[in-house]
Amino acid sequence: xxxxxxxxxxxxxxxxxxxxxxxxxxxxxxxxxxxxxxxxxxxxxxxxxxxxxxxxxxxxxxxxxxxxxxxxxxxxxxxxxxxxxxxxxxxxxxxxxxxxxxxxxxxxxxxxxxxxxxxxxxxxxxxxxxxxxxxxxxxxxxxxxxxxxxxxxxxxxxxxxxxxxxxxxxxxxxxxxxxxxxxxxxxxxxxxxxxxxxxxxxxxxxxxxxxxxxxxxxxxxxxxxxxxxxxxxxxxxxxxxxxxxxxxxxxxxxxxxxxxxxxxxxxxxxxxxxxxxxxxxxxxxxxxxxxxxxxxxxxxxxxxxxxxxxxxxxxxxxxxxxxxxxxxxxxxxxxxxxxxxxxxxxxxxxxxxxxxxxxxxxxxxxxxxxxxxxxxxxxxxxxxxxxxxxxxxxxxxxxxxxxxxxxxxxxxxxxxxxxxxxxxxxxxxxxxxxxxxxxxxxxxxxxxxxxxxxxxxxxxxxxxxxxxxxxxxxxxxxxxxxxxxxxxxxxxxxxxxxxxxxxxxxxxxxxxxxxxxxxxxxxxxxxxxxxxxxxxxxxxxxxxxxxxxxxxxxxxxxxxxxxxxxxxxxxxxxxxxxxxxxxxxxxxxxxxxxxxxxxxxxxxxxxxxxxxxxxxxxxxxxxxxxxxxxxxxxxxxxxxxxxxxxxxxxxxxxxxxxxxxxxxxxxxxxxxxxx
Numbered sequence: 042x043x044x045x046x047x048x049x050x051x052x053x054x055x056x057x058x059x060x061x062x063x064x065x066x067x068x069x070x071x072x073x074x075x076x077x078x079x080x081x082x083x084x085x086x087x088x089x090x091x092x093x094x095x096x097x098x099x100x101x102x103x104x105x106x107x108x109x110x111x112x113x114x115x116x117x118x119x120x121x122x123x124x125x126x127x128x129x130x131x132x133x134x135x136x137x138x139x140x141x142x143x144x145x146x147x148x149x150x151x152x153x154x155x156x157x158x159x160x161x162x163x164x165x166x167x168x169x170x171x172x173x174x175x176x177x178x179x180x181x182x183x184x185x186x187x188x189x190x191x192x193x194x195x196x197x198x199x200x201x202x203x204x205x206x207x208x209x210x211x212x213x214x215x216x217x218x219x220x221x222x223x224x225x226x227x228x229x230x231x232x233x234x235x236x237x238x239x240x241x242x243x244x245x246x247x248x249x250x251x252x253x254x255x256x257x258x259x260x261x262x263x264x265x266x267x268x269x270x271x272x273x274x275x276x277x278x279x280x281x282x283x284x285x286x287x288x289x290x291x292x293x294x295x296x297x298x299x300x301x302x303x304x305x306x307x308x309x310x311x312x313x314x315x316x317x318x319x320x321x322x323x324x325x326x327x328x329x330x331x332x333x334x335x336x337x338x339x340x341x342x343x344x345x346x347x348x349x350x351x352x353x354x355x356x357x358x359x360x361x362x363x364x365x366x367x368x369x370x371x372x373x374x375x376x377x378x379x380x381x382x383x384x385x386x387x388x389x390x391x392x393x394x395x396x397x398x399x400x401x402x403x404x405x406x407x408x409x410x411x412x413x414x415x416x417x418x419x420x421x422x423x424x425x426x427x428x429x430x431x432x433x434x435x436x437x438x439x440x441x442x443x444x445x446x447x448x449x450x451x452x453x454x455x456x457x458x459x460x461x462x463x464x465x466x467x468x469x470x471x472x473x474x475x476x477x478x479x480x481x482x483x484x485x486x487x488x489x490x491x492x493x494x495x496x497x498x499x500x501x502x503x504x505x506x507x508x509x510x511x512x513x514x515x516x517x518x519x520x521x522x523x524x525x526x527x528x529x530x531x532x533x534x535x536x537x538x539x540x541x542x543x544x545x546x547x548x549x550x551x552x553x554x555x556x557x558x559x560x561x562x563x564x565x566x567x568x569x570x571x572x573x574x575x576x577x578x579x580x581x582x583x584x585x586x587x588x589x590x591x592x593x594x595x596x597x598x599x600x601x602x603x604x605x606x607x608x609x610x611x612x613x614x615x616x617x618x619x620x621x622x623x624x625x626x627x628x629x630x631x632x633x634x635x636x637x638x639x640x641x642x643x644x645x646x647x648x649x650x651x652x653x654x655x656x657x658x659x660x661x662x663x664x665x666x667x668x669x670x671x672x673x674x675x676x677x678x679x680x681x682x683x684x685x686x687x688x689x690x691x692x693x694x695x696x697x698x699x700x701x702x703x704x705x706x707x708x709x710x711x712x713x714x715x716x
Contacts, residue, residue: 047092051100053448054085058101060447070258073443075160075339076371077430079127080400081445084375086126096358103358112267113178113186120285122163122179122228123359125342125366129401131321134343137365138317141345144362145353154294154346155323156311158366159280160337161232162261166192166281168227171202171220178264182359191264194273195231197280199304206302215288216299227305229281233260234335237276239699256337281305282342292346313346328369329656332689333707340368372690373432373442374407376400378425381412381456385464387489388569389478393418393458395429395441402433410439414474415458422446424453481619487521488514490567494522497661498573499565500557503550512536521623522565525551526630559586559636566624568614570607574675577668578602579611580636590615644672644714648681652695653688655708666715678703686711 042050061078064070071078082101089096096103128134141148163179176192177185192198202225204216219225233241238256245252253259263275284296297307310327314320324341331338344364345351351363380396393412400407410431412418421444423429428448433439461468462478464485469476478486488511495505502525513519518532528551534544557565563576563586571579582600583589589611597608614620649667651660651674658666663686664674678685678697685698685705698705706714 044092044095047088048095050448051085051088051092051095054081054088055099055101057445057447058082058085071254073430074373075257076368076373077375077443079368080371080374080430083127083129102360113188113265115180115184116175116177116187117184118165118177118180118182119226121359122165122182122185123356123361124182125364126360127340127366127368129368129371131317134317134320134365134367141354141362144355145350147350148345148354151350152346153314153320154292154311154344155314155320155341155367156282156297156308156344157327157334157338158340158342158368159230159232159308160255160257160339161230162257162264164188164192164229164231164264164279166198166227166229168202168220168225170222171225173198173200186265188264190269191266191272194269195264195277195279197278197306202303204302205304206298208299208302212288212290212295212299216303219286219288224286225303226285227281227300227303228283228285229279229305231260231264232256232278232280232336233263233275234278235337236335241275278336279306281307291348293344293348293351294346324367324369329689331369332653332687332691338369340366343367371402373430374400374402375428375430375445376407378423378427378429378441381418381423381425383459383463385462385478385483385485385489387486387493387567389462389480389483389486391458391462391469391476391478393456395423397429397431400431402431402439405433407431407433407439410441412441415476416474418456418458422455424449424456426450426453491519491522493567494565495525499561500554501561502554504547505550509547521626523623523627523630526555526627555630556632556634558634559584562586562631562633563589566614566620569610571611572676575603575607583636585635586633642669642671644670646671646673647683648673648675650675650678650682650685650694650698650703651688652685652698653691655686655688655711657708657712663711670715684711684714 058078058081061071061073061081064072085100086102089100089102126137128137138149165177165179165185166173167175167177173189173193175187176189176198178188179185193200202220204213204220208216233256235256238253238259241259242252253262259275260277263272263277266272281300282297284290284300288299290296290299294311294313297311301307312323314323320343327338327341342364343366345354351361354362356362377398378395379398382394382396384392384394386392393414395410395412397408397410410429412421412423421441423441423444426449428445430442430445431439432442458476459469462480462483462485465478465480465483467478467480467483470479471477480486488507491510491514492507494500495502495510505525510519513525513528513533516536518528519525528548530541530544530548533539533547534541539547559580560573560576563571563579564573578600579589583592592612594605594608594612597603597611598605603611615624644667649672651663655663667674675682678694678701680701680703682698682701682703685694685703686708687695687698687705688708695705697703
């Protein structure tokens with residue numbers, strides 16, 4: 042990117058960021074997630090770092106927060122409330138330290154203090170002669186809003202300071218002197234617990250009022266209420282993290298101790314670090330545990346612990362060099378669509394896929410995202426060249442959340458779905474929102490069906506992935522899935538990347554699946570509309586493959602979760618001449634073990650939905666354990682769901698469960714049920 046292109050992109054980014062920052066900081070509402078906004082700011086910062094002469098005083102990187110609301114009195118901060126630079130990767134922290142070392146040599150070996158970055162509203166509390174005199178929001182960093190009356194309703198904010206906790210004698214004497222006559226400013230975050238957030242939203246819903254999007258919005262909106270009685274009813278909290286007063290402290294970590302002694306809540310998980318390896322481990326641990334915290338957190342704040350060194354490092358624009366926000370791995374980010382392609386699935390479904398400029402989301406590099414179908418492309422108005430918000434939660438395939446049309450290049454064209462299959466050239470058929478290739482001999486469908494056959498949920502053939510299946514097909518070693526069981530070591534050893542040992546391992550893995558359970562066998566057939574849960578229902582109802590083959594449409598529709606379309610698909614599959622020949626061939630090699638009826642286990646007839654990541658077992662293991670105890674597993678939350686098991690970073694299923702009043706349990710409770 043040359044300088045002219047950079048300037049155009051910088052101007053667009055500034056306009057978009059300023060719009061969303063105004064919504065977020067001034068109006069307490071948002072159209073995009075915090076993570077997506079952080080990603081845009083991060084992109085702008087990198088461009089300005091590359092072209093520093095393009096930095097202007099009005100750039101979002103040079104300002105803090107938004108404008109103060111008109112409803113409250115505006116007050117200038119004695120000391121500006123600065124913002125922090127964001128980092129997302131360990132190497133960005135390493136770069137930060139390296140930059141600081143060039144400013145002050147000692148910074149490279151300085152101890153670091155790490156604390157939770159609470160997701161709330163920054164607040165300054167000013168005490169004169171030990172009594173709360175004024176409470177100010179951050180506002181634009183220089184001028185905040187006077188919300189003193191509302192702050193007084195927050196029980197976590199002391200109205201009068203007293204030195205109670207354990208501090209050194211010198212600090213105690215100085216504190217007592219300043220409390221008696223002097224000014225003390227404590228800064229921190231107005232927040233609300235997840236539990237109270239849920240209570241308030243339940244009350245709002247019952248009263249037919251606005252539902253708050255997240256705890257941060259609720260905390261910010263509550264402290265800005267003109268009626269302090271409403272603020273009090275919201276049960277807000279406050280955690281202090283900064284002290285502006287001279288008690289003789291030399292370290293930032295000491296300030297936390299002093300704040301605690303003065304009667305403020307501080308971060309109990311905060312720690313001092315002398316090496317980056319320990320710091321990175323701490324951040325990983327906090328990220329894995331944060332779903333169980335009382336409060337929302339979106340990262341950790343890392344500061345140079347030595348106050349003198351912190352001061353000598355100074356400020357760049359509106360950001361102190363001595364501190365940085367080390368954000369958790371985002372589950373949303375912004376990137377650019379470089380191309381849109383279509384893929385043919387095993388059932389013939391044509392899926393548009395966005396080819397993305399690679400971006401880190403959820404701990405992995407994402408370079409593609411599903412666009413689902415033609416209707417979704419039209420709804421989003423997705424085009425090649427667009428800057429988009431990409432989301433990825435848990436083990437969900439990345440998808441496009443929003444198109445930032447303000448950043449769209451000129452002369453982009455609407456994307457149109459093909460009328461013919463891009464692989465076999467057959468006319469496509471529309472089934473609802475899905476375009477489908479109905480040619481059973483389509484090579485793309487055939488390959489996908491083989492990938493599915495060997496996959497973990499179906500025959501689960503260890504080591505037999507798409508690349509190896511492609512090699513077998515391209516070299517004429519197999520025509521269908523049944524041919525896999527006729528392969529010999531000698532036949533595959535000459536193939537590229539296959540040595541004696543790897544050939545032996547693949548053949549052993551294939552042969553180990555010659556006896557297979559009925560559920561896996563049904564799933565491996567790749568019948569249209571038959572997923573894992575339907576395969577389970579079929580196995581439980583018919584118990585044997587022969588009974589399933591002979592089932593009528595009425596027999597199939599009698600199963601609770603099988604409707605007319607699914608029943609017809611299953612019935613037709615077993616009566617298709619090509620499928621009959623394939624099944625006959627496959628059964629020469631494979632023995633299907635009949636299913637056993639459910640016995641009454643501890644979880645009998647209980648339906649579970651899993652969301653988020655579990656630490657102690659995989660999702661497949663969790664499902665197996667539920668079924669072993671006669672429970673059911675569903676992919677969708679409904680009023681009939683008994684339990685939603687919420688791991689770390691739960692997705693939309695968690696929110697739906699809350700709305701429906703379905704019982705939500707954490708991993709610890711779930712494991713107890715399995716014992």
